[in-house]
Amino acid sequence: MGNPARGEKSVTDILHVAVLMGGWSAEREVSLMSGTGVADALESRGHKVTRIDMDRNVAAVIAGVRPDVVFNALHGTPGEDGRVQGMLDLMQIPYTHSGMTTSVIAIDKQLTKNELLPHGIPMPEGRIVESESLYDADPLPRPYVLKPVNEGSSVGVAIVREDGNYGQPIGRDVAGPWQEFDSLLAEPFIKGRELTTAVVGGEALMVTELVIATGFYDYDAKYTDGVTQHICPADIPAGIADYCKELALRAHHALGCKGPSRSDFRWDDELGRDGLFLLEVNTQPGMTPLSLVPEQAKAAGMDYAELVERIVREALA
Structure with missing residues (x-):
């Protein structure tokens, strides 16, 4: 399901954007970094921004703010699992990223498998x-x-x-x-290489390879500077890059994603195309300085502020 729009705004309108961040999930600190970057970018483009560190009284806070649109910069529960989306649907306030139904499915790795495997998208059995x-x-x-x-x-x-x-x-x-x-x-466990592809505006951008100094691409590797090398675009055969982008776009549409998403893969390069497996689809990808979606957007010629603006405008479309 998508999210509702309230009124119509032209592409040149100055907007009042509430940036929802923080919360109480295990990913609170990353969400605060994402939200701060987003808010700064929107202000740099002339928009009015209200920064909201989500607490249990968030509905009343948003109702009092009365924004044109909410930028959902939350990560983890309850901002990524459909609960915040359902609340905003009931309030009839447009918001960025995927809607309630998609969020409920995508946050659950088993439900995601159940949804994507019938579409022929290769995923590890589990x-x-x-x-x-x-x-x-x-x-x-x-x-x-x-x-x-x-x-x-x-x-x-x-x-x-x-x-x-x-x-x-x-x-x-x-x-x-x-x-x-x-x-x-x-x-x-699928041996091989860690790849990821962002989808923005209904377009698969490119493939990044993640080379981790030690261990694997866990929470610390994602958000600790210097732990993971991002090779963007990935040095992989063109056919594999195209297949990553095809699968990311197919998964994005099969799940009903809106706004940005990011699909993560493991690729056993000894098996070629047959060694590529989708691990998960992230409907609330990070927007920190180390995050992959802004990095791919930049490599595709879109700066950070333009990316944020594009996400907001898509939410209002």
């Missing part, structure tokens, strides 16, 4: 496991990946390897997502 069961036996042959079903930014992801320190099976006293979440999604 299944939901109870965390308690990991203390008795491995759910899949090692190596495999464990991740929370509905957290973003690779929060709580663990790779369980043959030579890992988790034990056989995983020990109860070993730190990991099994101590934080009652259930997890278990998937086979």
Whole structure:
């Protein structure tokens, strides 16, 4: 579902934009960075901006502000899982990024699989496991990946390897997502390269390869300067780049995404096209200085402020 527009604005209008950021998810600090960048960019283009650090009274705050549009710069729950979208739908205030139904599906990795696999989009097979069961036996042959079903930014992801320190099976006293979440999604580990593609304005921009100094592309690697090298555009065969962009666009449309999205892939380059797998679709991609969507937009000739403006105008279209 999309989001409602209230009134019509021309492309030259000065707008009052409420930038919604912060909140109480595990990704609060990243959201504050995204929101600050967005607000600064909108102000640089002459718009009136109200910055809102979301709390439990957010509906009353937005109602009092009466913006033309809300820029949703939240990451994680409840800004990425459909709850804030549903609230804004009820308030009949237009907002950026995907609507409620899409957000509910995309934040849930298993629901995303259920939606995209029938469209022929290759994804790793996986299944939901109870965390308690990991203390008795491995759910899949090692190596495999464990991740929370509905957290973003690779929060709580663990790779369980043959030579890992988790034990056989995983020990109860070993730190990991099994101590934080009652259930997890278990998937086979796909060796190879980390790729990502942004979709903005209904167009797949390009492919970035993420080369991580150590470990894998987890929360710290995403948001700690110097940990991950971004190769943009990726040094990969043109056919693989085109396939990434095709799959990102197909997933964007199949899920009903609006505004920007970012699709993350693993590519086993020894298998060519057959080695490319979509991992997830992010409907609230970061807008920090280290974020991938602004980086791809810049490489495509669109500066940060222009990107933000384009996202806002699409929300009002």
